Amino acid sequence: AQTVTQSQPEMSVQEAETVTLSCTYDTSESDYYLFWYKQPPSRQMILVIRQEAYKQQNATENRFSVNFQKAAKSFSLKISDSQLGDAAMYFCAYRSDETSYDKVIFGPGTSLSVIP
């Protein structure tokens, strides 16, 4: 069974600085998708970025980028120029592309604080 680990329960970053959130996962599959979701205090789950495992190029979305290391099963999220609105829980998630059903496995989350 697949597992997702986020080893940093809490992180903090100074406004305008850069922060990296770690995520590792365990799987025997070769085809899968990885996601980062953001959950602000409003509770809404918001997709930040996604990465297809077959793509070697790291995904980027404006100030958000990932460092995908397939061999190491690592999928970290880098937030550049941090803003106060980035304060939230961040969840790393895994989704198989090899099964007929779409089950997403979430990591335990990292709580990010942004210091003004």
Added chain:
Amino acid sequence: DTAVSQTPKYLVTQMGNDKSIKCEQNLGHDTMYWYKQDSKKFLKIMFSYNNKELIINETVPNRFSPKSPDKAHLNLHINSLELGDSAVYFCASSQERGLAGIYEQYFGPGTRLTVT
């Protein structure tokens, strides 16, 4: 314009009661999900329906019963509520996987259930 909506957003009830949470999506998606987020923010899938057919049923007590009257709705009924059922319940939806691969899930705002 709400994509995935849930009602109610807050639900406070006593042990032993039966309650329902409703979910509707107007995105035309084929697949809907129920997730449970516990007090430690851990998010875990409970059920998944594709075109009104149950495709994922994780280890969830029989007191929880999903019902999908049509592919735009997936309701969650809970019998004989227990203290441990207190959590935030999220509904989500996604398009059925296609040639482009899988599609991300869109989440509702969550329902905070408190059992006293």
